[in-house]
Amino acid sequence: MEEGDFDRITELWLDDGATPVSCVHPGWPVLSGRGEVLRSYALIMANTDYIQFFLTDVEISLTDDVAIVTCTENILSGGPAEDGAELGPLVGQLVVATNVFRRTSEGWRVWSHHGSPVIPEGDSEDEPDTAD
16 A cells, blocks of 8 residues: 555455455445455545555454454555645544455455544543533
8 A cells, every 4th residue: 555556455355256345444434345445445545645554553363264453553644745745745644443354375365444543532621511
């Protein structure tokens, strides 16, 4: 994803012809089917000039030919540049992700990805008083 290599993204997703894949990007509805999932990555990559992931809190559970990986994606991204700038404004985002992988004869492939935004905790002074 960081290198903008759509062919490599395509290779990472399960493609056994029988098992449907699914993906939920933060704020998006569930995408089902390999074509729909890959189209979403093409759209994201076409509209993102820069993206970098720092993974933290990585936990792996493995059973036979299925692995579940949870993590926090610390994402730094930049959209298209405006007014002659080299790069658009950079934005940071935290996403908690669950990834399900399946072992195939070609190696591990993504079966499902679900990313949810982490909403920063606000100061208690900023929260409304619900006792009224």
